[in-house]
Amino acid sequence: MDREGELLYRTVQWDESRLQLAGKRPAGPLFDIKCPEDAVSKLHLPHCEIKPAPLCLSVVHISDDGMSFLEPLEITDTHVVVDVPHLSAFGLVWDIKRFFSPNPKPIRGQVLLFHRPAYMRQSPKLNVFLLPYNVPVPEVKGQQENAEYIEAPSSCDLIVGQIYSLHCSEAYKVLPKGARFEFNHEKNYHKTFEIRLTPNTDEVTVTVQDQERKDVWEYPVELLGSGSTSISASSSPPPATQPSASQPTWFPVTAEEGGLDPRRENLQRSLSGDKERRLLSVRTEFIDRVSSSVLKDLLDALLQHRVINNREMESIQIMPSRTDKARELIDTVLKKGNQACEILMDTFCEVDPFVSTMLKLQ
Structure with a gap:
């Protein structure tokens, strides 16, 4: 920085189609x-190359005027240094040839x-x-509701496109x-x-192997408080406001809404909204016809609009068949009210x- 100032940053979504054209x-x-x-003069962007070659990385600058590529001033073992013309969106890119x-x-x-x-x-x-x-660890942690982040030596060498397997003798699956x-x-x-572990498991050894069955990472994990726990997944939403297209709608989620067995008593209740009744009327056909994609x-x-949370999404994703996933999805949404049904x-x-x-x- 040239002088004192406040720098604000966040990560945003790549438009990979534009990059592929280049x-x-x-x-x-x-x-x-x-x-x-306006006090920033240089950026040091973190890279993950093990032995970076001089021309292996470049920096893309995306602004309202379009997309341009900046040559690095320096590539260190950990960062790419670039001059900043003016602030907007910056990111590291590889040449596609690297992957062939x-x-x-x-x-x-x-x-x-x-x-x-x-x-x-x-x-x-x-x-x-x-x-x-x-990848910034705080961003991953922020998406893991009701999960404890376990600090461990995390660094290992990985090859893009390679198949890896995970082994844990203490797991039942x-x-x-x-x-x-x-x-x-x-x-x-x-x-x-x-x-997936059995209750009261307090320590496991996790090993990651490459496709040649060589160990690339291993760590003995201590699981504190691994007994059965009653977790409240309820959240306190902000004051009710009229939802808009640019602002996701908040839906309070409680442990009762976990979607463990929604087909028993919840769907027998008197549905108060027309969207709920309409969605329930096509429930069987939805389960039969909706595709995996x-x-x-x-x-x-539904996750983006906060109709469901990460835990509910994951419990649906790991179900064995397409029909099981479809049934769990529609039944979970039906329990969340008229507005949730309308979004679906x-x-x-x-x-x-x-x-x-x-x-x-329609």
Whole structure:
């Protein structure tokens, strides 16, 4: 900085289609940076290359005037240094050719652990994330509701596109059996593996192996307070306001709304809203006809609008079949009231106009 000032920054979503047209891929988060005093002269952007070559990284500058690429002043072992013309959005990018090498180079990765204690009839879980090293840990932590972040030596070398497996002898189930490591710098970070544990498990050893069965990371994890816990997932929403298209709607979520068995008494209640009754009337056809890809889009939209929370989304995603996921999704939304049903119906009409027309939801 040239002088004293307040710097504000946040990460924002990449528009990867624009980058692909320029032959580039994201190599780190896209930072939206502001400094009211106009005091910033250089930025040091964190990278995850192990041995950065002089021309392997560049910096994209995105503003209202368009997108441009800046040559670094310096590339250190940990950061890329660039002059700042004026503040807006900056991020690191790779040349796409890097990913077509016959001998792919590893990058610095990180393994993040989150413990979810036993909740009602669900077993305790350990969620494991394989991520690039320059993904901000606080952003991942902020998306893990009711989960304890476990501090551990997280650094390891990972190869983009390679298949990794996770092993834990103390677990009774590990899902999935293998997962491809992708260079994820999205706004939503999804767990790579889920370890399901028996109650009162207090220590486990977690090992990550590459596709040649070589260990790339291992850590003995202590699970404090691993017994059955009654977690309240209720949140205190801000004062009620009229929702707008640019402002997500708040929905209070309680432990009762966890979606564990919504088909018993909750759907038998007297539905007060017309949207609820309309959605319930097509419940069976929705379960039979909605596709897996549309279910994924619906889950993302419902999470964005805070109709469901991360825990509910994950419990639906790990269900074994498409029909189970569809049934759990519609029953969970039906319990949340007329406005939640309206959001589901409107989103369904957008992402699948053909089936929604057949169900007369248009």
